[in-house]
Each structure stands twice: as structure tokens, then as C-alpha cells.
Amino acid sequence: MSIKVPFFDWAGYYAERADEFARIMTQTAARGGFILQKDVDDFEAGLAEFIGVKHVIAVADGTNAILLGLRASGFKQGDEVIIPSHSFIAAAQSVHHAGGVNVPVELAEHDWLVDPAAIEAAITPRTRAIMPVHVNGRACQMDAIMDIANRHGLEVFEDSAQAAGAKVNGKGAGTIGRWGTYSFYPSKTLGCFGDAGALVTNDDEIAEKVRAMRNHGANREKTIELSVDIWGTNSRLDNIQAAILNYKLTYYAEAIARRREIAARYHEAFSALPQLRLPPAPENGPYFDIYQNYELCTERRDALRAHLSERGVGTIVQWGGFGIHQLKGLGFTADLPKTDRFFKESLLLPMNHILTDTQVDHVIASVLAFFEGGQA
Numbered sequence: 001m002s003i004k005v006p007f008f009d010w011a012g013y014y015a016e017r018a019d020e021f022a023r024i025m026t027q028t029a030a031r032g033g034f035i036l037q038k039d040v041d042d043f044e045a046g047l048a049e050f051i052g053v054k055h056v057i058a059v060a061d062g063t064n065a066i067l068l069g070l071r072a073s074g075f076k077q078g079d080e081v082i083i084p085s086h087s088f089i090a091a092a093q094s095v096h097h098a099g100g101v102n103v104p105v106e107l108a109e110h111d112w113l114v115d116p117a118a119i120e121a122a123i124t125p126r127t128r129a130i131m132p133v134h135v136n137g138r139a140c141q142m143d144a145i146m147d148i149a150n151r152h153g154l155e156v157f158e159d160s161a162q163a164a165g166a167k168v169n170g171k172g173a174g175t176i177g178r179w180g181t182y183s184f185y186p187s188k189t190l191g192c193f194g195d196a197g198a199l200v201t202n203d204d205e206i207a208e209k210v211r212a213m214r215n216h217g218a219n220r221e222k223t224i225e226l227s228v229d230i231w232g233t234n235s236r237l238d239n240i241q242a243a244i245l246n247y248k249l250t251y252y253a254e255a256i257a258r259r260r261e262i263a264a265r266y267h268e269a270f271s272a273l274p275q276l277r278l279p280p281a282p283e284n285g286p287y288f289d290i291y292q293n294y295e296l297c298t299e300r301r302d303a304l305r306a307h308l309s310e311r312g313v314g315t316i317v318q319w320g321g322f323g324i325h326q327l328k329g330l331g332f333t334a335d336l337p338k339t340d341r342f343f344k345e346s347l348l349l350p351m352n353h354i355l356t357d358t359q360v361d362h363v364i365a366s367v368l369a370f371f372e373g374g375q376a
Contacts, residue, residue, distance in 0.1 A: 051164070090159070114145075134166060161188070179203060
């Protein structure tokens with residue numbers, strides 16, 4: 001029987017612990033726990049402990065988390081935010097809808113995350129903030145970024161949608177700048193069965209504002225007072241999703257460990273292939289990567305992808321294969337050749353904690369067969 005390795009095994013994510021998931025959802029619904037109930041409070045407390053941060057404010061999704069963070073930070077029309085072009089469009093959209101101006105910059109080729117030197121070169125008198133995006137479960141070069149921000153009087157807001165649990169120098173991705181955000185979309189390392197997100201911060205003022213803004217400006221008793229002085233919106237996390245996430249937190253470290261194990265196997269198998277450029281391997285040094293994705297680069301990306309498809313291995317070209325700076329219809333004009341090259345060559349291999357050893361073996365054998373069989 002042929003082996004299939006889908007990139008997303010949506011049904012498998014539920015089947016993994018179906019009985020427990022069904023029990024949690026049934027019990028939550030049976031007690032009428034739908035909006036901002038105990039499960040949301042429990043999840044916020046549990047995530048704060050896991051990440052190592054003072055405040056977690058659960059919201060409807062990761063995009064709204066960024067937008068609320070920007071609004072709570074007093075963003076003004078025309079404020080510039082430096083972002084990596086190698087990122088999902090959510091960060092750029094949030095900056096735009098907050099009235100800001102996106103300034104996309106180049107990536108660093110050793111980790112494919114935002115290049116601190118490119119950040120510093122893009123600073124102007126209108127620059128308000130830097131928004132590093134921690135892609136694929138690896139934190140950006142935060143020491144260098146924070147140094148740049150401090151020297152230039154800028155704020156740092158972290159888009160950590162793909163990096164809940166990643167660390168650099170012992171600090172959690174999303175906890176280093178003024179605030180950070182996470183997404184709990186089903187495909188994320190910590191994913192629910194719908195949309196969900198959170199803003200995390202050690203800043204009491206930001207936490208208070210975002211907590212009110214997510215619920216129409218209401219106070220902690222969920223009441224909108226006559227004295228309300230902040231424009232809110234509806235960006236609440238559904239209680240059932242919070243209950244699922246709270247349960248998943250109990251084995252999240254185990255899921256991360258499995259991803260790191262798979263990444264180590266990929267790295268060991270592929271590191272001798274000169275045709276491939278690989279992400280950094282799991283290490284015990286300053287970076288603790290959670291491997292939301294395993295992304296590699298090759299000049300024969302499209303041929304490799306076709307070969308893997310023939311062997312039942314699903315792959316993804318992340319975000320459609322283009323960077324933010326290439327979205328000319330949205331007014332971007334930057335010339336970023338390193339990012340251009342990256343998106344021409346990058347490919348995501350299957351990476352999730354429910355992959356079996358047999359499936360991982362098949363992915364490895366299929367990639368090796370392509371290159372060692374002379375097809376490259």
C-alpha cells in the first residue's frame with residue numbers, strides 16, 4: 001500500500017484525541033459557557049505561565065490581536081512600521097488599518113528572518129516601530145533588533161503567530177518587545193478548531209486597553225460604563241475554542257518536542273545535499289525553535305514539489321510564493337532581491353506532531369530519491 005503524507009491532515013488533528021475533544025466541547029456547551037467565561041480565563045492564565053509573560057488577552061484571531069495592539073499603542077496616521085517582506089500579509093494589513101505605513105525590508109539569508117541591518121537602514125524620522133515576524137517557529141535576532149530600537153527611540157511589536165513557545169536567550173518569542181501576538185488557527189503548533197488569537201505583554205496599560213477593546217470597551221465585569229473612554233470592537237475568543245486550547249496546553253511541550261525530533265531527522269538526512277539550503281537545526285544554544293514549519297530552499301523547487309506529489313507527499317509554497325513588497329496593487333515598490341530569490345526557491349515539507357515515523361521516513365526517502373537519483 002502506498003504511503004500518503006498530506007501536508008495538512010485536518011481530520012487527523014481532531015482524531016488524535018477525538019474522545020477528549022468531544023467531551024470538552026460537550027461539557028462546555030452543556031453548562032452554557034460560550035462567551036468570555038472561565039475557560040478563557042483559564043487559558044489566559046495557562047498560556048501566560050507557559051510563555052513566561054504577565055498578561056495574556058485572548059481575542060478572536062491573530063490579525064485582530066495585532067490591530068488591537070497597534071490601536072492600544074496610540075498609533076497615529078502616517079506612522080511608519082518596519083516589517084519583514086517575508087511574512088504573512090496579516091501584519092501589513094493591521095498596520096494599514098491602524099493608519100500606519102508599512103516599510104517592508106529584506107531578510108537575512110542564514111535564517112530567512114528579518115535582517116537587523118536592513119531594519120536600521122530603513123529608519124526615517126517617521127518611523128514609529130519595528131515589527132519583527134517570527135516565521136516558521138524561530139525567533140528573530142531580537143538582541144540586535146532591541147538594540148536598534150533603543151538607540152533610535154522606537155517601539156517593538158512582535159508578530160509571533162507562528163512562534164508560540166519559541167525562545168531566544170531564554171525569552172519567549174512575543175514577550176521581548178512592548179507586546180506580541182499569537183495565532184491559534186488550526187494549522188498552528190498550538191491550534192484550535194476555528195479562529196483564535198492572543199496578545200501578550202508585560203505592559204499593564206496595554207493589557208488593560210486591549211482587554212477592554214476586545215469587548216466593545218467593557219470593563220472586567222463585561223459592562224460598558226457611562227464613563228467609557230476607549231473605542232472598542234468585537235474581538236472575543238469563543239469559550240469553546242479556549243477550552244480546547246487550554247486542554248492542548250497540557251501536552252503542548254510534548255508536541256513541540258516531536259516537531260523538533262522530526263526537524264532533526266530532516267536536517268541529518270538532508271545536510272549533505274549541496275542542492276538544498278536548510279533552516280537552522282534544533283540546538284541547545286540561544287535559540288529554541290518550535291518548527292511551526294520546516295522550510296527549505298532549492299533552485300529545483302518546482303520539480304522537487306512535483307516529484308514529491310507523485311510519491312504522495314504534500315508540500316506548500318508558503319503564502320503563495322511572494323513577499324509583501326511584491327504586492328504592487330497595494331502600493332509597494334521596494335526592491336528586495338534576497339526575498340525575491342527566497343520565494344522562488346522555498347518549499348515547506350510536512351511538519352506536525354502527528355506524523356508517524358513511517359511517514360517521516362517516506363518524506364526523507366522521497367527527497368533523497370529526487371536528488372540522489374539524478375533528477376536534480
